[in-house]
Amino acid sequence: MIFYDCSTAPNPRRARMFIAEKGLEIESREISIAERQQLSADFLVINPHGTIPVLTTDDGATLTENLAIARYLELLHPDPPLMGSSAREEAEVLMWNAIVEAQGGHPIAEALRNSHPAFENRAIPGPDNHAQVPELAERGFRRVARFFDLLDARLSDSPYLAGDFFSLADISAFVFVDFARVIKMRIPAEHSATQRWFDTISQRPSAAL
Numbered sequence: 001m002i003f004y005d006c007s008t009a010p011n012p013r014r015a016r017m018f019i020a021e022k023g024l025e026i027e028s029r030e031i032s033i034a035e036r037q038q039l040s041a042d043f044l045v046i047n048p049h050g051t052i053p054v055l056t057t058d059d060g061a062t063l064t065e066n067l068a069i070a071r072y073l074e075l076l077h078p079d080p081p082l083m084g085s086s087a088r089e090e091a092e093v094l095m096w097n098a099i100v101e102a103q104g105g106h107p108i109a110e111a112l113r114n115s116h117p118a119f120e121n122r123a124i125p126g127p128d129n130h131a132q133v134p135e136l137a138e139r140g141f142r143r144v145a146r147f148f149d150l151l152d153a154r155l156s157d158s159p160y161l162a163g164d165f166f167s168l169a170d171i172s173a174f175v176f177v178d179f180a181r182v183i184k185m186r187i188p189a190e191h192s193a194t195q196r197w198f199d200t201i202s203q204r205p206s207a208a209l
Contacts, residue, residue, distance in 0.1 A: 003019065014053075082171070089163065108180055120132060
C-alpha cells in the first residue's frame with residue numbers, strides 16, 4: 001500500500017492519525033498542497049479529483065476519501081476498533097463523523113478558502129478554479145462558532161463523541177478543532193468539556209503526527 005499525504009493539511013492528518021492508532025506502517029509519499037503538487041499531471045493520474053489523502057491498496061484499488069480509507073483499514077485490521085464494536089457503536093461513530101465533517105470541517109474550509117489570499121481562485125479543492133466569495137467566509141466563521149457549541153454540548157454528556165470509547169469521530173473532530181487556528185478560532189474559554197477532551201487526545205502519540 002502507498003499513502004499519499006500532506007503534512008500541513010487537515011484531511012491527510014485524519015488518515016495519518018487513524019493509521020498510527022492502528023499501529024500500521026504504510027509507505028507514504030508527501031504531496032505538497034502549497035506547491036500544488038496535487039494538481040500535477042503525475043498525481044492526477046492517481047487521483048483525477050486532485051485531492052488528498054489517497055491510499056492505493058495492494059490489489060490495485062485507489063481510495064480517495066477518509067471514510068473509505070478508514071473503513072478499509074478497519075476491516076483489514078480490526079484491533080484496536082476505531083469504528084465501534086457493534087452495529088450500534090458503528091452507527092454512532094459514522095453519525096458523529098458525518099456531523100463533524102458537515103458542521104466543522106466544511107465551515108472551517110469555507111472560511112479559510114474564501115478569505116485567505118493563498119486560496120485566491122482556489123475556493124474549492126480540486127482541479128477547477130473557483131473565485132472566493134466573502135459572504136461564504138463570513139458564514140463559515142459563524143458556523144464554526146456554532147460547531148464549538150455543538151461539541152461542548154455533546155462532550156458535556158459523553159467522554160468521547162460516539163460514547164465512552166475513542167473513535168474515528170474523535171480523530172476527525174480533534175483535527176478540525178486544531179486546524180481552526182488557521183482562521184484564528186480556538187476552543188472558547190467557557191467550553192471546559194471540549195478542552196478536557198482535546199487535552200486528553202493531545203496526549204495520544206498519534207496526535208503529534
